[in-house]
Amino acid sequence: MDLSELKAAWQAYDVKLQQSLQLNLKIIQELGIQKVTSSFGKLIRLKIITTILGFLWIAFLSFLIYSFPGEPIFVVSLAGIILVNAIGIAGYIHQLYIIHTINFHDPILETQRKLARLQAAFIRISRILFFQAPFYAIFFVSMNLLRNGGPLFWIIEGSVVALLLFAAFWLYRNISFKNLNKPFVKTIIENEGGKAIAKALAFIKEIEEYKEDLK
Amino acid sequence: MEQQQDKEAFLQLVEENQRIIFKICNAYCRNKSDREDLAQEIIYQLWKSGGSFKQESRFSTWMYRVALNVAISFYRKEKRSIPALSLTGHLLEIEDKPDSTETEERLMQLQQFITQLKELDRALMILYLEEKSYSEIAEILGITETNVATKISRIKTRLKQQFSTTSN
Numbered sequence: 001m002d003l004s005e006l007k008a009a010w011q012a013y014d015v016k017l018q019q020s021l022q023l024n025l026k027i028i029q030e031l032g033i034q035k036v037t038s039s040f041g042k043l044i045r046l047k048i049i050t051t052i053l054g055f056l057w058i059a060f061l062s063f064l065i066y067s068f069p070g071e072p073i074f075v076v077s078l079a080g081i082i083l084v085n086a087i088g089i090a091g092y093i094h095q096l097y098i099i100h101t102i103n104f105h106d107p108i109l110e111t112q113r114k115l116a117r118l119q120a121a122f123i124r125i126s127r128i129l130f131f132q133a134p135f136y137a138i139f140f141v142s143m144n145l146l147r148n149g150g151p152l153f154w155i156i157e158g159s160v161v162a163l164l165l166f167a168a169f170w171l172y173r174n175i176s177f178k179n180l181n182k183p184f185v186k187t188i189i190e191n192e193g194g195k196a197i198a199k200a201l202a203f204i205k206e207i208e209e210y211k212e213d214l215k
Numbered sequence: 216m217e218q219q220q221d222k223e224a225f226l227q228l229v230e231e232n233q234r235i236i237f238k239i240c241n242a243y244c245r246n247k248s249d250r251e252d253l254a255q256e257i258i259y260q261l262w263k264s265g266g267s268f269k270q271e272s273r274f275s276t277w278m279y280r281v282a283l284n285v286a287i288s289f290y291r292k293e294k295r296s297i298p299a300l301s302l303t304g305h306l307l308e309i310e311d312k313p314d315s316t317e318t319e320e321r322l323m324q325l326q327q328f329i330t331q332l333k334e335l336d337r338a339l340m341i342l343y344l345e346e347k348s349y350s351e352i353a354e355i356l357g358i359t360e361t362n363v364a365t366k367i368s369r370i371k372t373r374l375k376q377q378f379s380t381t382s383n
Binding site for chain 1: 233264280322324343344
């Protein structure tokens with residue numbers, strides 16, 4: 001079968017549809033076009049809700065700092081958590097802006113690239129939130145504990161904080177477009193979020209290659 | 216009143232182009248349920264994007280862009296969400312008319328070939344089979360005409376290899 005035969009088959013398909021396909025217009029009216037919930041709409045609502053929750057969380061943490069200013073480590077750790085969440089929220093707002101610019105009537109590669117980048121960015125922002133983990137490991141440390149904790153406390157606490165810091169940096173730097181072909185990256189991204197980012201990043205690469213005039 | 220006229224005009228356009236919508240849904244969906252969901256999504260986006268259609272550009276260009284963008288996005292999602300409305304009946308109804316064995320076989324080969332292609336090549340192939348010019352295909356996809364020609368040439372080669380392997 002060659003392309004001309006394929007075209008002939010496609011035309012036969014078209015003739016068949018002409019004779020047998022019927023779009024149920026009544027159902028379209030039933031859809032109440034303006035009220036139907038599109039999947040894209042759900043994405044926007046989810047991001048708006050997450051952003052609002054983020055603001056509320058920051059507000060709550062700020063209240064705690066205001067209420068308990070006496071413990072410096074507590075204040076610093078909460079400030080760190082607030083900073084990370086603020087970056088996350090800024091990322092979400094930026095994504096909402098990108099969503100606003102996506103139009104399905106734009107050229108296909110342009111639209112699909114934006115969608116894939118949006119998906120990848122969403123998960124990257126989620127990974128930025130890992131940077132707050134070390135702060136959760138220290139917020140409970142009082143000055144008294146710091147002075148009297150002893151070597152064992154320092155070893156355990158230091159190890160936990162160092163491990164969490166390393167994990168956060170490593171995750172952010174290594175789960176990236178460039179490292180997608182590395183076996184250890186592929187192994188790590190077994191979870192659902194990781195698969196989604198891998199697919200999105202692979203599709204971005206595919207789109208970039210598609211645009212090139214490769215001979 | 217104006218909104219009712221707009222809606223009627225839209226429904227007429229959708230009816231005139233229903234075959235295109237069906238063919239795109241069939242190319243990107245494996246089962247009937249997904250086809251229905253995708254068709255709903257396409258029609259919704261066509262309605263929503265209606266205001267963006269500029270009279271100086273071709274209607275088909277605009278429509279293919281919307282429909283294919285929705286189809287590719289739908290295809291790439293792993294999870295399908297439950298449709299928002301439960302509808303009575305089916306959106307796309309196709310009468311089961313028997314075809315000759317030869318026609319049936321050709322249609323099966325056609326379907327098999329198209330579903331093996333990646334999302335973007337699938338879109339390109341649909342437009343090519345719909346006898347769109349290289350210029351319009353390039354405009355819809357957002358690539359150059361040269362790129363369109365190169366890719367079609369590659370698909371031709373692949374098709375030849377695939378069917379010669381099948382015959383052997």
